[in-house]
Amino acid sequence: MKKQQLHKFLAKTHKWIGLVLGLQVLAWTVGGVVMSWIPIDTVRGTHNVEEHAPVALPNVEGLLPLGDLASQEKGQIQQATYMTLLGHPVVRLVHLGGEVTLVDAGSGELLSPIDEQVARQIADADFKPDVPIASSTLLDAHTIDYRGPLPVWQVTFADEDTTSIYVSPAEGRVLARRSATWRLYDFFWMLHIMDYDERENFNNPLIMTFAFSAALFTLSGLGLVFFRFYRRDFNWLLGRRKRL
Template sequence: MAEGGNPNSLRRQRKLRRWHRLVALVTSCQLLLWTLSGLYFAFIDIDFVRGHQFKRSSPLTQLDLMQLKAGLISASKIVLQERLAGELIVGVHTEEGVQWLDEQGAPVAALSGEQALRLGAERTVIKPDQFEWVDTDIPGSEYRGAPLPLWRLWRADDPDRVAYVDAMSGDVAVVRHDAWRWWDFLWSLHIMSYEDRDTIGTW
């Protein structure tokens, strides 16, 4: 009668087969996620995802540079724009970031929530009636990459569409809606970056 195999060896083989099946299952799931997310990315318009359709075109504005009394400014780029009606502000871009100054060269005050609502109504089609102050950079947030502080604006009866307005410049930084949130979720699965959703190469 032939002797059976080494029991320890058989146990190791069974354990190895279980691990092999588990790795194959996990790999298959990730391949499926790559395929499904890739199909979504291929068929949806990225401009729609980014919410450009919710932004209004900025009207041409004549700026009276005679109002500008700011002194000598050192910067890599300077931007002049109207924030509120009749309010000229200067964006000073340096290596440290952007500073917004008034006509006299003093730092501008942040917009109030009511002022942000007015700008949101003028510069988007969302017609917001709710606002929330945002000044914390949270990894993976839907406003990541936008300059802080921000005003988060939305309508009470349509909270899925949200505009984030730069509290200093008044610019509409980003608009988020459900299509973007699906894109962001699938993108995190696609690149396997589940926390900040931006780190490519985590696999």
């Protein structure tokens, strides 16, 4: 390939790759600014989590022995842990199949799945701002906001950031916190990693292709730089060498 043809080929390649990459590079840059500007605690909603003092289990002697729970569940329990739920003693049971259930630590009564009223109480106890609950819904499918275990209670508050807290019906614990700030961050995170579906895969083929294209763009640019230099550009260097 002649020098002039190579020059035209590099120029055309550089131009078209630059056109394709331009918007994505802009998204990477703007996304980087947004993600570095917003504190990660604000994104995760941990700054609005209500802090509760540790609660001791009341009347330990009256708690149901774990051995009795194992016999009631036909010995299929992998793990049993005493804890409190809204200040009430419960036992968290992990079964061999991975299923998690809650039982009353005093009576052994099955508490899960928790109902809507309890889910609202758990979310309200977790959320520090004193604002009313706008709605509560049991989700059985993933949404843009939530992609964790299902089903899940979505409890949404009437605050300015439209905060939603997701509570597990099986375990009675908060699984996720979402807000308008989180959604903004998540949008730019999606653009940044170019995973427009799950928004979690940083090693997807699309971003690999663009990264490879960016490398070609840089190489073709370096090739064009070569054609922008002439012998006279180095006269000062050659003259210096002659003087030496």
